[in-house]
Amino acid sequence: MNNSKAYSVTEATRKLENYCAYQERCHKDVLEKLRTMRMIPEAIDQIVSHLIQENYLNEERFAKSFARGKFSIKKWGKNRIINELKQRQISRFNIKTALAEINEETYHKTLSELANKRLAQIHETNLQKRRKKLADYLLYRGWESNLVYEKLKELI
Incomplete structure (x- = not known):
């Protein structure tokens, strides 16, 4: 991505809607993306709350999808899934919910x-x-x- 481009809040919002629609994202990924786009903290807060309200960004949904995918595709055990979710700053509650997805x-x-x-x-x-x-x-x-x-x- 070209970092020299300045984005308006509207452009950045659309870009992040697409980013989240393409695949489930966690808050940490979205914040990093917005920082690389050189968005100011106020704009970041505004965009993140928009993404949450419009259900583009949902931490529980991300955690469940992540756990299911890493287990079924990569054959990871629960410890590895827990550690990876913790690194993404997912809450203990959402980690527990995600693990319940595994039969x-x-x-x-x-x-x-x-x-x-x-x-x-x-x-x-x-x-x-x-x-x-x-x-x-x-x-x-x-x-x-x-x-x-x-x-x-x-x-x-």
């Missing part, structure tokens, strides 16, 4: 599929190293340690 049965099934698939790719013969590699992989993806260690006992 518990599907969650455990996904962990099993992911663990089995990864285990097939690990060509380590030493059992301890094999266990560690699988555990590291699953923990990095944000799966809860108690679930990871139960899965290790079951598989290796």
Whole structure:
């Protein structure tokens, strides 16, 4: 984006409506975008409240969409989703609401599929190293340690 262009509040508002309509955004993304557009704080406040009132910007909807997407597409565990949402300054309430979007049965099934698939790719013969590699992989993806260690006992 060309930062030398000056935007009127109306232009910036339209631009941000499109930005939010294209995909769910969190408040932090919108604020950063407005800052790169060199909008003054008063204009930023005005535009953000417009986006909220017109339902372009909805933190709960963002959190739910984010959690569903990262779980189903990237196969992230709840810990990783929580940390990523916290980095985006999403409230604890909205994080809890977002995690409720993930079906518990599907969650455990996904962990099993992911663990089995990864285990097939690990060509380590030493059992301890094999266990560690699988555990590291699953923990990095944000799966809860108690679930990871139960899965290790079951598989290796």
